[in-house]
Amino acid sequence: MKVLVINAGSSSLKYQLIDMTTEVVLAKGNCERIGIGGLITHKIADGTTIQQDADFPTHTEAFQKLVEVLTTGEHAVVKNLDEISAIGHRIVQGGKYFSESVLATEEVINKIEEISDLAPLHNPAHILAIRACQKVFSSAVPQVAVFDTAFHQTMPPKSYMYGLPYEYYDKYQVRKYGFHGTSHRFVTHRLGELTGWDMSTKKIITCHLGNGSSIAAVNHGKCVDTSMGFTPLDGLEMGTRSGAVDPSVVLYLMKHENLTPDQMSDLLNKKSGFLGVSGETSDSRDLIAASQEGSERAQIAIDIFRYQIRKYIGSYSAAMGGVDAVVFTGGIGENSDDLRLEVCENLEFLGLEMDPAKNTELNHKEGRVSKDGSRVEVWVVPTNEELLIARDTKEIIEKLPK
Numbered sequence: 001m002k003v004l005v006i007n008a009g010s011s012s013l014k015y016q017l018i019d020m021t022t023e024v025v026l027a028k029g030n031c032e033r034i035g036i037g038g039l040i041t042h043k044i045a046d047g048t049t050i051q052q053d054a055d056f057p058t059h060t061e062a063f064q065k066l067v068e069v070l071t072t073g074e075h076a077v078v079k080n081l082d083e084i085s086a087i088g089h090r091i092v093q094g095g096k097y098f099s100e101s102v103l104a105t106e107e108v109i110n111k112i113e114e115i116s117d118l119a120p121l122h123n124p125a126h127i128l129a130i131r132a133c134q135k136v137f138s139s140a141v142p143q144v145a146v147f148d149t150a151f152h153q154t155m156p157p158k159s160y161m162y163g164l165p166y167e168y169y170d171k172y173q174v175r176k177y178g179f180h181g182t183s184h185r186f187v188t189h190r191l192g193e194l195t196g197w198d199m200s201t202k203k204i205i206t207c208h209l210g211n212g213s214s215i216a217a218v219n220h221g222k223c224v225d226t227s228m229g230f231t232p233l234d235g236l237e238m239g240t241r242s243g244a245v246d247p248s249v250v251l252y253l254m255k256h257e258n259l260t261p262d263q264m265s266d267l268l269n270k271k272s273g274f275l276g277v278s279g280e281t282s283d284s285r286d287l288i289a290a291s292q293e294g295s296e297r298a299q300i301a302i303d304i305f306r307y308q309i310r311k312y313i314g315s316y317s318a319a320m321g322g323v324d325a326v327v328f329t330g331g332i333g334e335n336s337d338d339l340r341l342e343v344c345e346n347l348e349f350l351g352l353e354m355d356p357a358k359n360t361e362l363n364h365k366e367g368r369v370s371k372d373g374s375r376v377e378v379w380v381v382p383t384n385e386e387l388l389i390a391r392d393t394k395e396i397i398e399k400l401p402k
């Protein structure tokens with residue numbers, strides 16, 4: 001069985017075609033510049049990559065091109081479309097409706113649309129992609145929706161409610177949703193496989209650190225808290241996002257800088273974080289290079305991030321009444337050994353002892369980086385959200401009546 005995984009944005013469409021018998025990625029790529037031109041980058045399993053200019057007025061043309069490169073020419077990976085059994089879509093916001101992945105029926109699509117207001121940059125694009133797939137693929141090809149928020153739906157009200165007038169929860173569903181759920185779920189599950197632990201008895205803190213970053217507290221296999229909130233802006237300082245700030249700062253800046261809500265949103269989402277603090281870059285590698293060249297502001301941006309991660313580890317340990325393992329994943333979590341070491345330094349009081357040599361050795365590899373015998377284990381587990389989307393898709397379509 002082959003599953004096509006789609007991560008659609010308003011002007012791009014990332015894809016992977018995965019053979020679910022072997023879980024091997026047959027091809028992956030990106031259709032970019034939808035609505036303003038068109039460019040497709042397509043890479044097959046042996047590493048060969050092609051890049052072609054195209055014309056993508058809408059997502060439909062992007063899917064048509066995607067089908068063309070998958071099925072024709074020397075980089076084709078399937079003979080015809082019938083070989084693709086199902087399509088799995090990453091959906092950013094599932095609101096309170098979805099605590100697990102589901103078949104994308106008309107009713108489900110309508111619900112995703114209904115909550116578009118909670119993710120205005122993402123959900124409308126996901127719907128465009130689902131509709132485009134309906135046009136380009138046979139209607140017999142099932143589509144599955146996999147939500148970033150679903151894993152966090154197990155949070156109790158004390159975690160997801162804000163101290164705001166309750167009427168805004170009723171009226172607008174203002175609450176914490178949490179994001180990156182597919183990644184937190186993937187690494188939690190994988191940790192269970194690696195350790196042989198029964199995850200329903202363990203307390204885990206999963207740190208997904210990339211351009212966007214979030215941390216989750218997973219108690220007995222269920223998410224009980226997470227750092228992102230109503231939107232993916234909350235929590236940690238990120239590449240270009242501020243993370244949590246005193247809400248009064250937002251009001252103060254809007255007033256004194258004469259900013260509209262859209263301008264303020266732009267400032268918080270695109271001009272803050274590593275980029276805003278350093279004034280140089282949103283990329284963690286470049287930030288480290290800049291600090292090594294003497295940029296004090298780059299160093300402050302690094303310090304804020306690491307300090308915040310450390311505080312989350314402390315607070316989630318307290319929230320769960322203990323912790324058995326901390327997992328690092330995402331571009332930064334998987335690759336930055338000195339970040340892991342600094343974040344976990346002097347946490348012996350929690351029962352956590354790092355193994356610095358193993359920690360350095362395991363950059364971008366999977367494995368334990370705490371000392372043998374450390375009561376709290378620390379693991380690096382590369383995430384694979386696409387694979388989990390494909391697995392969910394396979395599981396759902398296998399249950400469909402034949």
Ligand code: ADP
Pocket residue numbers: 209210211212239282283284285286330331332335336
């Ligand atoms: P996204 O959130 O967009 O999926 P990623 O998970 O790919 O992003 O993470 C991107 C971040 O990971 C960038 O800040 C990048 O600098 C960082 N990163 C990637 N490789 C390394 C590395 N070897 N060392 C330190 N940081 C790295």
